[in-house]
Amino acid sequence: MARLFEYQSKKLLARGGIPIPEGEVASTPEEARKIAEKIGQPVVLKIQVWLTGRAGLGGIQFASTPDEAEEKARRLLGMKVGNFMVDKVLVERKLAIKAEYFVGLVLDDALKQPVLVFSPAGGTGVEEMARLHPEKVARQTIDVIKGFPEYEARNMLIKTGIEGNVLLKTADLLTKLYRVARENDARSAEINPLVLTEDDVVCAADCHIVVDDYAVYRHPEMGIEVAREFDRPPTELEKIAYRVEEKDHRGTFYFFQMVENAEAADKYIGFHGAGGGGSMMSMDAVLNHGFKLANYCDTSGNPPASKVYRAAKIILSQPGIRGYFASGSGVASQEQYHSARGLVKAFHEEKLAVPAVIRLGGNFEEKAIEILGTYLKNIPGVVEGYGRDDSPEFCSRRLEELVAKNSGRGHRVTPFFEVPVPERAYIFATLTGRIAIDQSKCSLCRTKGCVEACAYKVLKLEEGRPVLAIPAEDAKRGKCTECLACEIFCTFHEQDAIVIHLPVAGLEEYRKRIIDSEKTGS
Amino acid sequence: MAILVNSGTRVVIQGITGREGMTRAQLMKDYGTRVVAGVTPGRGGQDVYGVPVFDSVAQAWEKEGPIDASVIFVPAAAVKNAALEAIDAGVKLLVIVPDRVPIYDVLEIASRAAEKGVRFVGPNTLGLVSPGKAVLGMIGGRAERAKEWFRPGSIGVSSRSGGMTSAISYYLTQAGLGQSTIIHVGGDAIIGLSHPEIMELFEQDSETELGVMFGEIGTTQEERVADLIGNRKFTKPLIAYIGGKAAKSGTRFSHAGAIVEGSRGSYETKVKRLREVGVHVVEAISDIPKKALELVQRRSA
Numbered sequence: 001m002a003r004l005f006e007y008q009s010k011k012l013l014a015r016g017g018i019p020i021p022e023g024e025v026a027s028t029p030e031e032a033r034k035i036a037e038k039i040g041q042p043v044v045l046k047i048q049v050w051l052t053g054r055a056g057l058g059g060i061q062f063a064s065t066p067d068e069a070e071e072k073a074r075r076l077l078g079m080k081v082g083n084f085m086v087d088k089v090l091v092e093r094k095l096a097i098k099a100e101y102f103v104g105l106v107l108d109d110a111l112k113q114p115v116l117v118f119s120p121a122g123g124t125g126v127e128e129m130a131r132l133h134p135e136k137v138a139r140q141t142i143d144v145i146k147g148f149p150e151y152e153a154r155n156m157l158i159k160t161g162i163e164g165n166v167l168l169k170t171a172d173l174l175t176k177l178y179r180v181a182r183e184n185d186a187r188s189a190e191i192n193p194l195v196l197t198e199d200d201v202v203c204a205a206d207c208h209i210v211v212d213d214y215a216v217y218r219h220p221e222m223g224i225e226v227a228r229e230f231d232r233p234p235t236e237l238e239k240i241a242y243r244v245e246e247k248d249h250r251g252t253f254y255f256f257q258m259v260e261n262a263e264a265a266d267k268y269i270g271f272h273g274a275g276g277g278g279s280m281m282s283m284d285a286v287l288n289h290g291f292k293l294a295n296y297c298d299t300s301g302n303p304p305a306s307k308v309y310r311a312a313k314i315i316l317s318q319p320g321i322r323g324y325f326a327s328g329s330g331v332a333s334q335e336q337y338h339s340a341r342g343l344v345k346a347f348h349e350e351k352l353a354v355p356a357v358i359r360l361g362g363n364f365e366e367k368a369i370e371i372l373g374t375y376l377k378n379i380p381g382v383v384e385g386y387g388r389d390d391s392p393e394f395c396s397r398r399l400e401e402l403v404a405k406n407s408g409r410g411h412r413v414t415p416f417f418e419v420p421v422p423e424r425a426y427i428f429a430t431l432t433g434r435i436a437i438d439q440s441k442c443s444l445c446r447t448k449g450c451v452e453a454c455a456y457k458v459l460k461l462e463e464g465r466p467v468l469a470i471p472a473e474d475a476k477r478g479k480c481t482e483c484l485a486c487e488i489f490c491t492f493h494e495q496d497a498i499v500i501h502l503p504v505a506g507l508e509e510y511r512k513r514i515i516d517s518e519k520t521g522s
Numbered sequence: 523m524a525i526l527v528n529s530g531t532r533v534v535i536q537g538i539t540g541r542e543g544m545t546r547a548q549l550m551k552d553y554g555t556r557v558v559a560g561v562t563p564g565r566g567g568q569d570v571y572g573v574p575v576f577d578s579v580a581q582a583w584e585k586e587g588p589i590d591a592s593v594i595f596v597p598a599a600a601v602k603n604a605a606l607e608a609i610d611a612g613v614k615l616l617v618i619v620p621d622r623v624p625i626y627d628v629l630e631i632a633s634r635a636a637e638k639g640v641r642f643v644g645p646n647t648l649g650l651v652s653p654g655k656a657v658l659g660m661i662g663g664r665a666e667r668a669k670e671w672f673r674p675g676s677i678g679v680s681s682r683s684g685g686m687t688s689a690i691s692y693y694l695t696q697a698g699l700g701q702s703t704i705i706h707v708g709g710d711a712i713i714g715l716s717h718p719e720i721m722e723l724f725e726q727d728s729e730t731e732l733g734v735m736f737g738e739i740g741t742t743q744e745e746r747v748a749d750l751i752g753n754r755k756f757t758k759p760l761i762a763y764i765g766g767k768a769a770k771s772g773t774r775f776s777h778a779g780a781i782v783e784g785s786r787g788s789y790e791t792k793v794k795r796l797r798e799v800g801v802h803v804v805e806a807i808s809d810i811p812k813k814a815l816e817l818v819q820r821r822s823a
Contacts, residue, residue, distance in 0.1 A: 107629065107711070107712060109711055109712055109713075109716070109741040109743070110742050110746060112628075112629060112633075112636075112712055113629060113632070113633070114629070143633055144629045144630050145630060145633045145634065185624060185626055187625060187711075212624055212625045212626070213622075214598065214622040214623060214624045214625065215624035215625065217599075218624070249598075250541075252621055252622070274685065275684055275685035275686070276683050276709055276738070276765075277681070277685055277736060277738065277765050278683065278685035278686055278689065280766055281686070281765065281807060284767070300685070301621050302542070329685025329686050330685070330689050330692075331671060331688040331689040331691075332663070332688065333648055333660050333661055333662055333663035333667075333684070333688060334663060362663070362685075362688070363662075363663040363664055363667050388689070391808065478541070
């Protein structure tokens with residue numbers, strides 16, 4: 001769930017016609033001063049982080065003059081709270097408060113509808129209030145097809161004792177809040193407190209909106225970099241991983257980095273699950289064997305080999321991991337050889353030197369395990385493949401044994417290396433990369449196995465050389481599923497004439513930085 | 523009997539000409555599901571593995587006769603339209619396979635479905651299978667695997683994790699225990715048929731003697747199953763596993779969420795509520811077949 005900061009949430013409210021306090025966001029003390037000058041009244045400064053209870057953390061400060069605002073902003077900016085380094089403060093006019101309410105919209109999984117909750121007592125005690133005095137809290141279920149008419153808003157407010165002019169203003173605000181939530185695909189939208197000012201304006205003093213990850217694509221203007229639920233800003237590697245996911249909608253790829261620096265002594269491993277339930281079960285098994293996770297990665301929903309390859313490349317951009325563990329539910333409906341090929345290509349390129357235990361149980365697991373066994377014999381690290389009848393506990397134990405034998409060596413990140421393509425190679429684009437065939441080598445090839453390996457019949461033979469059997473636009477549109485079978489066949493059985501290039505934006509620079517920082521010993 | 527799908531269920535596949543649609547059409551046909559038509563707008567007149575393709579669900583209905591269920595394999599952004607089309611054409615059961623369907627689209631589908639008395643499974647589901655009868659969706663992947671992994675019997679399986687749906691059922695089969703219907707309810711926060719609705723169906727099904735439920739942290743599904751049992755609306759023995767014990771609970775952001783859900787949603791409350799009403803909550807997946815064997819033997823003794 002993609003969280004918006006308070007200042008972003010308030011912009012959406014303002015656009016939807018909901019009153020918010022005058023103010024702006026500042027990244028420097030000088031900016032804070034200018035905003036305070038412009039407001040010309042006492043102000044409040046609020047740190048912009050995804051945490052509740054900011055006041056208790058000292059993250060909310062008041063200032064009567066621009067000088068004071070600048071000084072307070074200097075103290076707040078750069079402050080570390082939770083996993084956040086504060087880099088923005090919201091500077092707003094200080095409100096003269098007559099009453100504080102609470103209003104929030106959530107999606108109810110039992111009713112399968114949005115529910116709006118209103119309490120005439122706002123602030124921090126609202127949950128307590130709802131528990132002790134449920135009669136004072138009004139709830140209204142909203143039908144997404146019918147919408148939320150103003151009379152329904154008024155009726156729910158009347159139940160809580162709101163009346164007169166405030167009733168009309170608040171009802172208007174509630175219907176607008178629902179519209180803001182709906183238009184912005186909010187999974188939740190909460191104003192706490194909703195303030196009635198001394199001059200009788202109903203205004204949103206704070207606001208938190210969480211946007212549905214699956215609908216972020218409809219809202220490029222929000223500038224959400226990583227549509228995931230984090231309690232901290234995403235790391236560089238997470239951003240790189242998310243860009244892969246964003247650009248390739250075949251299957252899902254989730255990547256969460258637990259540590260940036262996995263010291264070899266700490267028994268960190270790269271974790272590559274498949275499917276939520278199976279990943280959690282597998283994670284429990286490795287944790288029980290004393291391992292720690294450097295990351296939590298999940299490729300599922302039938303991803304192509306290329307996506308699994310990219311996931312492995314990203315996991316292997318973490319230095320220090322002592323092993324690689326891949327395991328899902330064990331009985332996957334998806335053909336497992338796609339994942340196997342993705343791992344083969346990645347592990348080869350990396351010349352993986354730490355042990356890997358790969359549990360690819362499910363459809364065609366025999367073929368998947370055979371692919372791992374056949375093509376990963378000659379890399380420095382030991383790779384073992386297992387299937388549905390080998391439990392995650394057993395596989396974790398195998399990894400433990402292999403890591404112990406590997407005498408404490410951690411994974412070393414290598415520079416990103418792109419295989420050069422000869423000038424006259426036959427090249428065509430795929431959905432997320434390109435395939436280059438050095439046809440000058442094809443005369444030495446006896447089997448022409450690449451064409452046979454291509455299950456989707458994208459390749460055909462022409463004068464003894466593989467060429468596209470379909471229009472180039474179709475290959476680019478996804479008819480070539482990037483299954484990697486042609487490249488693997490040619491590399492290991494024939495002339496090494498096929499090179500599939502699958503770029504990962506930003507990874508080359510990222511690895512360079514990692515390697516440089518290792519050199520300087522920092 | 524089984525629930526939701528049987529050998530007589532007449533099925534349409536929306537998005538039959540796509541990558542997944544085509545592969546899983548073959549699974550369903552080979553397994554024995556009565557796939558009577560496929561739909562891809564603009565591709566009417568073609569056929570996929572002998573299944574005639576139409577431009578719309580209404581057209582498929584007109585030419586091939588009544589349709590009981592639609593399995594949807596269209597891109598996420600097109601799911602709402604496809605689902606509403608099937609509902610309007612009169613289909614009473616939808617299986618929405620795609621992942622990443624925007625949540626308000628799901629709410630709209632749910633609202634229309636409730637109004638028209640339509641049930642739906644998913645989104646983000648592998649689907650369901652009544653072993654030996656028919657499969658809807660992609661569970662099992664290929665017919666020969668689905669036949670090997672899942673066997674007819676008396677255990678009803680409902681799971682929020684796709685992979686674990688198959689894994690649990692496979693381990694039951696290995697232990698000599700067959701299944702009445704196996705269903706992956708879907709991994710999203712808002713889904714059509716959820717655990718409690720599935721348990722109500724298992725309660726009505728004469729073939730199902732025992733339920734197995736794979737739950738997860740988040741949502742109120744498992745607590746609502748406990749409520750059902752407490753109200754004697756589900757009276758068969760139930761084995762449950764709740765995933766996500768080790769998962770770090772996220773910072774609770776929404777007060778409104780807490781007010782609506784109360785203390786529900788966490789691992790501890792789920793396990794506690796289920797145990798209170800006599801559900802056999804196990805700590806490891808491998809305990810599911812063991813417990814099931816014990817309960818089945820106790821029943822027949």
